[in-house]
Amino acid sequence: MIGSFSRFAAGLTTETAFDVLAVARRLRAAGKDVIELQIGDSPFPTPPHALAAAHTALDADQTHYGPSLGLPEFRTAIAQSLQRDFGLEVTAEQVAVGAGAKIFQTFFCEAFLEAGDAVLIYEPAFPTYVPNVLRRGAVPVVAPLRPERGFRPDPHDLARFLHTQPRAKAVFLNSPHNPTGSVLSPDDLLAFARLLHDTPVWLFSDEPYCHMVWQGRHISPLSLPELRERTVAVYTFSKSYSMSGWRCGFAVAPVPVIQVLGKLLNTSLSCVPPFVQRACQAALEQDGPTRDQYMHRFRTKVDLLVRELNRLEGITVTPPAGTFYVFADVRPICQRLGITSHGLAMYLLEGADDRQGLACLGGECFGASGQGFLRFSCAEPDERLVQAVQFLGRVVAAVSADGPAAARLHRWLDQHPQYRRGEDRATSR
Numbered sequence: 310m311i312g313s314f315s316r317f318a319a320g321l322t323t324e325t326a327f328d329v330l331a332v333a334r335r336l337r338a339a340g341k342d343v344i345e346l347q348i349g350d351s352p353f354p355t356p357p358h359a360l361a362a363a364h365t366a367l368d369a370d371q372t373h374y375g376p377s378l379g380l381p382e383f384r385t386a387i388a389q390s391l392q393r394d395f396g397l398e399v400t401a402e403q404v405a406v407g408a409g410a411k412i413f414q415t416f417f418c419e420a421f422l423e424a425g426d427a428v429l430i431y432e433p434a435f436p437t438y439v440p441n442v443l444r445r446g447a448v449p450v451v452a453p454l455r456p457e458r459g460f461r462p463d464p465h466d467l468a469r470f471l472h473t474q475p476r477a478k479a480v481f482l483n484s485p486h487n488p489t490g491s492v493l494s495p496d497d498l499l500a501f502a503r504l505l506h507d508t509p510v511w512l513f514s515d516e517p518y519c520h521m522v523w524q525g526r527h528i529s530p531l532s533l534p535e536l537r538e539r540t541v542a543v544y545t546f547s548k549s550y551s552m553s554g555w556r557c558g559f560a561v562a563p564v565p566v567i568q569v570l571g572k573l574l575n576t577s578l579s580c581v582p583p584f585v586q587r588a589c590q591a592a593l594e595q596d597g598p599t600r601d602q603y604m605h606r607f608r609t610k611v612d613l614l615v616r617e618l619n620r621l622e623g624i625t626v627t628p629p630a631g632t633f634y635v636f637a638d639v640r641p642i643c644q645r646l647g648i649t650s651h652g653l654a655m656y657l658l659e660g661a662d663d664r665q666g667l668a669c670l671g672g673e674c675f676g677a678s679g680q681g682f683l684r685f686s687c688a689e690p691d692e693r694l695v696q697a698v699q700f701l702g703r704v705v706a707a708v709s710a711d712g713p714a715a716a717r718l719h720r721w722l723d724q725h726p727q728y729r730r731g732e733d734r735a736t737s738r
């Protein structure tokens with residue numbers, strides 16, 4: 310090979326959910342019965358009006374370039390939906406359409422960060438925040454989310470960040486939170502507003518789960534005048550409308566920021582395919598009842614998974630306040646078996662049984678503060694969720710007793726020493 314990769318590319322960490330997904334699909338193709346709870350996707354189909362609108366748009370040949378910031382009618386529909394759903398006063402000029410929510414992490418960092426700027430990230434965190442900060446040569450400053458605060462971000466950590474980092478430039482917030490399911494309270498946000506007042510710090514407010522709040526309600530920093538002027542809030546069709554593969558999302562920000570996002574879109578994606586935008590516009594305008602029904606079904610799934618998991622010895626689950634994730638504390642099991650939590654996840658998928666497997670993620674896939682937890686998504690039908698927990702219970706009980714199952718686990722750990730507790734050297738997050 311000629312030359313060498315950049316230091317950034319060579320050291321890039323990725324979203325482990327996609328790596329585990331690839332393993333799960335390979336095993337499935339080889340005939341294994343794999344229950345897939347690894348990725349934050351939906352078992353429900355694209356809502357009907359969205360699908361019909363896409364067909365109509367394709368028949369009308371809406372398959373060409375469009376404006377980089379998005380189709381004007383779509384941007385208007387987005388602004389109206391934010392008013393309707395969350396009482397937010399947003400105009401179409403404050404909206405930029407992109408390919409999902411994730412791409413806006415890259416654009417946000419490109420818009421605001423210089424090398425050496427400091428960015429506060431609460432951890433466990435969505436795995437692509439850190440790589441996007443590093444992409445700019447900026448410095449991620451990590452603060453832990455603590456179980457005793459229900460995993461909600463502690464404003465004291467923000468105060469310390471502002472006090473100790475002369476180059477403080479941005480904060481990543483994510484509520485409802487992946488992977489812990491925490492939801493910011495109004496008091497949390499007020500504390501953030503008071504601290505950020507009079508600073509040059511920008512807020513990236515990642516809100517893909519805005520319709521999935523089971524306790525309290527969703528509050529965006531956009532609803533506080535003190536925060537609105539320094540916030541880039543990001544939404545997606547992947548979760549609320551079960552449209553992850555359509556790759557469509559949007560950002561809301563002050564107009565000058567949207568103009569910069571327009572340049573970043575222009576120089577990278579060009580635009581989101583118009584027929585995709587038409588489908589998403591129809592979802593906003595006509596698929597509200599389907600979305601609400603999906604949300605209700607997700608809530609039932611989350612309750613089911615929490616109830617079933619809490620029956621197992623060595624596992625403790627606090628019901629998530631939002632999202633379709635369950636973040637289970639499995640520290641006693643990991644300690645007893647001498648395995649990391651992601652090791653346990655991979656053993657359940659690959660090692661424990663030749664015919665059956667369970668795909669989920671170790672909490673460390675979201676940063677070191679997630680160690681000792683397993684994240685389950687609710688991306689399978691209810692009966693498969695129950696089967697998943699039964700399988701987990703069976704495997705853990707079997708390996709905990711001295712016998713062939715324990716010997717099998719030890720053999721597997723010999724082949725995968727990176728998953729022994731104390732030897733965790735995973736580079737992927």
Ligand SMILES: Cc1ncc(COP(=O)(O)O)c(C=O)c1O
Nearest residue numbers: 349409410411435487515545547
């Ligand atoms: C917190 C968070 N941000 C961003 C994304 C990415 O969303 P999208 O797939 O719409 O780009 C996800 C998806 O799981 C997420 O959980």
